[in-house]
Structures are given as structure tokens and as C-alpha cells.
Amino acid sequence: MDYATVEEARDKPGLRLALTMGVPGPWSQAAKYLFEYKDIPFIPVGQMGARENPELFDWTGHRNAPVAVYNDEAPRVGWYEIVLLAERLAPEPRLIPANPSERAMMFGLITEIASQGGLAWQRRLQMVDVMYAASEDPKVRKTPDVLAIRYGHNRAAADQAEKTCAEILTMLTAQLEIQAAKGSDYLVGATFTAADLYWACFSQLLVPMADDLNPMPARLRGPYNAPKTLTVDPLLIAHRNKMYERHLSLPLEF
Ligand SMILES: N[C@@H](CCC(=O)N[C@@H](CS)C(=O)NCC(=O)O)C(=O)O
CATH class of the missing domain: 3.40.30.10 (Glutaredoxin)
Structure with a gap:
């Protein structure tokens, strides 16, 4: 970029x-x-x-x-x-459903993924722990120090993160199953929406794509990978791969 x-x-x-x-x-x-x-x-x-x-x-x-x-x-x-x-x-191609209940669902899903206290917020608290564990060097610890202050990291907050992540992932998996039963490949309605786009991007904070598609710095792969104790259903990963293939450019650019 x-x-x-x-x-x-x-x-x-x-x-x-x-x-x-x-x-x-x-x-x-x-x-x-x-x-x-x-x-x-x-x-x-x-x-x-x-x-x-x-x-x-x-x-x-x-x-x-x-x-x-x-x-x-x-x-x-x-x-x-x-x-x-x-x-x-650019109202078209639309990313927000015209139907109000689908719209409410879509914004609710992104809230769980991306808002304060949501999935990525909790993953960032876990990431700060991983970064702290990686080095005692004050220079290296500057990054987690800043993130900890900006995003409210403390022992109690970090300790509950995994439970909240697991609950949100279970909800997202169930939503994909409900949609699949209706014949839809998408998180809401019958077409690609911002919820699919947000899930695709935020899934990189749990199961980052391989280096050829997500050429992120090697030092960040550890912190970006979800702890082994946190299960990410293969359905969620298959969905994000499909969203990138159909609707989003690869490799990632940053
Ligand atoms: N304000 C955004 C969230 C932005 C955010 O959390 N940004 C983080 C992404 S890791 C960031 O820039 N962190 C690095 C920093 O604080 O410099 C929202 O509510 O959608």
C-alpha cells in the first residue's frame, strides 16, 4: 500500500x-x-x-x-x-440490507465482532498477554504497554477474554448454520453484507491466513493466532475464505 x-x-x-x-x-x-x-x-x-x-x-x-x-x-x-x-x-453495490430485521441482525453481528468489549477487543487483551510473555525487554514491551493503556488491559479483563470470545464464536457458527439451512452462504440474508466483510477481516485475529495471502510480520503471527484452547469452527474459516475469494482482493495489503 x-x-x-x-x-x-x-x-x-x-x-x-x-x-x-x-x-x-x-x-x-x-x-x-x-x-x-x-x-x-x-x-x-x-x-x-x-x-x-x-x-x-x-x-x-x-x-x-x-x-x-x-x-x-x-x-x-x-x-x-x-x-x-x-x-x-456509493449506495450500490449495497453492503447494508434493505430489510430492517436483516439490517438489525447485521449491525448486531458486527457489534459482537468489532465493538468495544466484542470479539476483537477480547482478542487484543489476550494479544497483550502474549506480547508481554514474549520479552522482558522494556523496548519490546513498549507496544503492549501502549495497547494495554489504550484498550483497558488488566488481569481481570484479560482473564475473562477467552470465555467471551468462545461465546461470540459459538454464536457466529450457529448463525452460519441457520443461514446454510435456508440455503444462504452469507451471515445475513441472501447476499454479501458488511457482516461478512467484517468477519473475514477479523478472522485474521484468530486464524491468520498463510503468508502468501497475509504477509504479516513474523513476530505478530504468535499474538494473532488464537490460543489452542479457543476453538474456531472450520465453518467460520471456510466462510471467510469464500468471502475473500468471491468479494475481497487477495493478498491482504497493509
Ligand atoms: N475506533 C475503531 C476501533 C479502532 C481500533 O481499535 N484501532 C486499533 C486496531 S488494533 C488501533 O489502531 N490500534 C493501534 C493503536 O492504538 O495505535 C472502532 O470503534 O471501530
Whole structure:
């Protein structure tokens, strides 16, 4: 990915998207695919994970990613408002179901995957533990130190993470089974939606794809892989592989 600096991007018109550089951060990956899927042009702007990013903060008021800035509108940071922006800028091909109960289901599923306290949030708490266990070197521990403070890591929070992850994974597997019984390959309704896109990207935080498809730094493979005690049903992985093959570009770019 060819990233612009904040200085190069901030005064440009159109969509600017700050994305975490060099790692397949799932919130950034999902935001990137939303706009790619809809053929909405954007300028990718580099954010450095777990760093201060003072220029990004000065521009948007945020240090993490993704941040979507469209023309002179207020910066958008939450996945929900970024999904709505993509749908507004290019209503077709749609990623949000027209049917309200399907829509509610879709947003509920992404909440479980990507919101505060959800699957990826819990996985990040576990990841901080793995990073701490890997080294006593204060320089290496700077990254988990920053993530721990930003995302509320403490012993009690990390200790309950596996249970919450397991519950959410069980729910997602059951949803795929319900859908399969209705003859659908998708998490909601009969077509590809943002829920499928978010699950595909966030599955990389449990079972990252092989290096040829997800060329992530080797040091991150350990932290990105789910602990052996956490079962990820093969149905969930087959689903994400299908979503990438049908609807999303491979290999991953970050
Ligand atoms: N604001 C996003 C979540 C963004 C987020 O958690 N970003 C993380 C992804 S790991 C990040 O940038 N972490 C590295 C950092 O804090 O620099 C949302 O609610 O959708």
C-alpha cells in the first residue's frame, strides 16, 4: 500500500483514510475493503500502530486507526459510522440490507465482532498477554504497554477474554448454520453484507491466513493466532475464505 503522510493528505478533497501501516489491523482492513468494494477512491494515510501519531492527532483528534475524513466533514472513527459513510457515498453495490430485521441482525453481528468489549477487543487483551510473555525487554514491551493503556488491559479483563470470545464464536457458527439451512452462504440474508466483510477481516485475529495471502510480520503471527484452547469452527474459516475469494482482493495489503 502506498501511504501518504498526514501533511500530504490533510488539505486534499475527497476521502482520506488513515490505516495502520505494516500490520493487518482488522478495523483498518475492514474500512479499506468497504471503500474498495464500492469503488470509492480514497487516499490511504499511514498510521503507526501503538505510537503517538502526533500529526494524525493534530488533524483528526485521534491517534489510532482507522480514521475516515471526507471533504471537510468531521473525522469518523467508529466502524458503524464508517460503514454508513461508505453506503452513503456509493449506495450500490449495497453492503447494508434493505430489510430492517436483516439490517438489525447485521449491525448486531458486527457489534459482537468489532465493538468495544466484542470479539476483537477480547482478542487484543489476550494479544497483550502474549506480547508481554514474549520479552522482558522494556523496548519490546513498549507496544503492549501502549495497547494495554489504550484498550483497558488488566488481569481481570484479560482473564475473562477467552470465555467471551468462545461465546461470540459459538454464536457466529450457529448463525452460519441457520443461514446454510435456508440455503444462504452469507451471515445475513441472501447476499454479501458488511457482516461478512467484517468477519473475514477479523478472522485474521484468530486464524491468520498463510503468508502468501497475509504477509504479516513474523513476530505478530504468535499474538494473532488464537490460543489452542479457543476453538474456531472450520465453518467460520471456510466462510471467510469464500468471502475473500468471491468479494475481497487477495493478498491482504497493509
Ligand atoms: N475506533 C475503531 C476501533 C479502532 C481500533 O481499535 N484501532 C486499533 C486496531 S488494533 C488501533 O489502531 N490500534 C493501534 C493503536 O492504538 O495505535 C472502532 O470503534 O471501530
